[in-house]
Amino acid sequence: MDLQMLTYIIVGLTFALYIGIAIWARAGSTQEFYVAGGGVSPLANGMATAADWMSAASFISMAGLISFMGYDGSVYLMGWTGGYVLLALCLAPYLRKFGKFTVPDFIGDRYYSQTARTVAVICAILISFVYVAGQMRGVGVVFSRFLEVDITTGVVVGMAVVFFYAVLGGMKGITYTQVAQYCVLIFAYLVPAIFISLMVTGNPIPQLGFGSTIEGTDVSLLDKLDGLSKELGFAEYTNGTKSMADIFAITAALMVGTAGLPHVIVRFFTVPRVRDARISAGWALIFIMFLYTTAPAIAAFARYNMVNTLNGPDHQGTLVSEAPTWVKNWEKTGLIKHEDKNGDGRMFYSGDARNEMTIDRDIMVLANPEIAKLPDWVIALVAAGAIAAALSTAAGLLLVISTSISHDLLKRNLMPNISDKAELRYARGAAAVAICVAGYLGINPPGFVAEVVAFAFGLAAASFFPAIILGIFYKKMNKEGAIAGMLAGMVFTIGYIIYFKGIFITPMAANIPANWWLGISPEGIGTVGMLVNFVVAFLVSKVTKEVPQDVQEIVESIRYPKGSGAATHH
DSSP: OOHHHHHHHHHHHHHHHHHHHHHHTOOOSHHHHHHGGGOOOHHHHHHHHHHHHSOHIIIIIIHHHHHHHGGGGHHHHHHHHHHHHHIIIIIHHHHHHHTOOSHHHHHHHHTTOHHHHHHHHHHHHHHHHHHHHHHHHHHHHHHHHHTTOOHHHHHHHHHHHHHHHHHHHHHHHHHHHHHHHHHHHHHHHHHHHHHHHHHHHSOSOHHHHTTSBOTTSSSBHHHHHHHHHHHTTOOOTTSOOSOHHHHHHHHHHHHHHHHTOHHHHGGGGSSSSHHHHHHHHHHHHHHHHHHHHHHHHHHHHHHHHHHHHHHTTTTSOEEGGGOOHHHHHHHTTTSEEEOOSSSSSEEOOOSSTTOOEEEOGGGHHHHHHHHTTOOHHHHHHHHHHHHHHHHHHHHHHHHHHHHIIIIIIIIIIIOTTOOHHHHHHHHHHHHHHHHHHHHHHHHSOSSOHHHHHHHHHHHHHHHHHHHHHHHHHOTTOOHHHHHHHHHHHHHHHHHHHHHHHOSSSOOSSOSSGGGSGGGOOTTTHHHHHHHHHHHHHHHHHHTSOOOOHHHHHHHHHHHSOTTTTSOOOO
């Protein structure tokens, strides 16, 4: 059976499973559509949160970026993991206690203002659209290779599948689908990693293989990669080229951006109690750990195998007539290109003027089993895992967009008397429109999957994080301060990203570090946006009206359980 047939069967079976679950658990009420009726167990919720959290950026793009950037790529690893810890410990239980399951709902009620709610809705929709564009791009990359279609067709197929189960099942359908998707994606990530670790280092545990010596030699894998990188004109694999300020800014933006991500926060409302929210956060961290500790190993193995297949052990370059099979397969998608500059009929990959290869970083995890010549069923399994990762997050984000429009904008703002049925209809309609926009952004992306997702995190850091943190821990923060802060942070961050990346217009400044403000890249500018937000919020709150007493009491009660600190007598 050939690879394409195997892929159709394995991916088809996983789709049938997801759609079956969506039909079995479809939402019958707005409560089930938004928060799965609040009856999910902490273990299942932990798995669903992990799947929601580990998107195409984690599965497809992160190891690809580490593979190409080496040490510099570790910012994604540190930022995304640290951010989840911050969210689980500092925010989730308090938001759960406040009882509002969407960020705009929390901001609208905590800052006693419909304007604050509307600003939060706009921010949530913007963040979710930028984020979902990265997922759709990931789906397109997978389908284009394994269904042997172009990326545009791949994105359209992905849109159709997400549409079906996100619009039908709501949060209830999505939660149980995501449990299945987690199982598929983690199995698909670990199986090839274990295989390749055994082949390269003789150690079956990828995390240990990463620091071991190469099989049959006494040279460690990382030393070998450092040597290869220098010889071929790249920066040393274990040494970065980014400035310390930029590394700090990107890591911080990804961390605090996580804590402001609306589609992850809503997960803590699908369990019955506050205690369950904490337990499910712990489970999610364990489930996330499996993938995140394996990513650096996959990146290093992929890099080592790729250089050896493209340049051969003699590092003279592979003859085009004998180009590796994986290169021929991926060339059809347009994501890898060869230009024979010196006419010697060889493929040569390097980091300087000798380079003849253009390789899209997003293909590395998917191409990894092919480069290592693993069995076809492993390659098909990785395809299914990548699709599971992209679809699980895309579904969670589409739900945020539809909830923001139907619940926060219409029900709580423009049409307060709307019936439950009509609200559900609007939610489904909003999700359908969102899928079309996300599809367009997936076909015309502003960067690599992880890069686009990093922009979404930067926007969340600059807009939501200060409003949520101050809302919980600073009872004197008033509505004027919160609104001004969110707007200032968001406008600054969007302006900087567009200026340097030219998402909707041609970039006005060359995308080179020399022009970056304080040497901070567009991926890290959310950290500065967050500081702008904090400063503006404080200054404005000092010169405007005090927070009403009843709101201050509510904020006190979120942080302190009733009777805490008081002696009790029996």
